[in-house]
Amino acid sequence: MGTEGKPADDGAGTTPGGVRAGVAIHGTGNCPVVAASTAHDGPITGVTWTHAGDTHTEEFRARDPDAVDAAEGVPSPASVVDLGDERVYRYERPRDGKCACRIIEELDCPIADVRAEDGVLVLTLHLPDLERLRDIVSALDGVADRVEVRYLVEGAARGDGASDRTLVDRGRLTDRQCEVLRTAYRMGYFERPRDANASAVAEALDISPSTFAEHLATAQRKLLAETLAEN
Incomplete structure (x- = not known):
């Protein structure tokens, strides 16, 4: 109905024109994960979160719990799971309009991966185009001291002989x-x-x-x- 003469588009043979971006956010003083990373030897990983009403609940994994416990700016955990070689922390805090991850999500951009290391929040994003990346950097202005785009990976071409171009972080x-x-x-x-x-x-x-x-x-x-x- 209404599509006569128009070829069916099932997505086969098409190539997304998006990018994979590594973004480092410096100076996010309101982020407990970043605060934990300043005292932790190695990256803070396994960062996940959820929102319920006005409450923000977040988890992260750390291999040096003593360093995390001594770090300033990390809320007391609601629960801790000891996995032997690392510990899972979970805490709650009010939803923060200056949270970098929340700002990015509100631009309809899911975050593929999050880690924090040496006081820097490092995100992996899959974006439809570079314009969306510029929107994100602009939205973080005033929330962070500096936003650094560490790498960009163009979407790999399929079936046209083009190479898979990757820039290393x-x-x-x-x-x-x-x-x-x-x-x-x-x-x-x-x-x-x-x-x-x-x-x-x-x-x-x-x-x-x-x-x-x-x-x-x-x-x-x-x-x-x-x-x-x-x-």
Whole structure:
């Protein structure tokens, strides 16, 4: 009815034009998860939440409960589940109009993943286009000190021969890990045959070969986790 002569569109063969974005939000002083991450060694993960009336209930996982318990700005948990190698915290607080995650959700943008590390809230978003990303950054103005777009991944093309283009989140690397990778690359450590061995690169960095190997392995593991992650 009303569609005569129009081909059926079942979605097959089409390619979404959206993006996957990694957004780091700095200076969200009202976020208990961020507060917990400032004292925690490693990221706070497993962040989920729900709204009921005027109450915001949130959960997160932490491997160092002593650090979380000592952190300022984290409400007393309504319940705690000890899973052995980590602990699950749950707390309630009034709904906050300045909550970064709530602001993003109100723009009709589900949040795919949340973690907090060293006082920074890091979100993964799947968006229809870059215009929506600009809307999010604008909406967070005044709520956060700074919003950093750490990476963008274009939607992979299907059936047209285009490559799957992925930009790696270098924000996962420390400054020292970036320096180690740059120096090793510049000196030809990754060439075959190598132009420089591990001892030569370590000497250029003024560190021991074992320290170089540790930094290199950690950096490579982070980059591979980002590159090979399933969207």
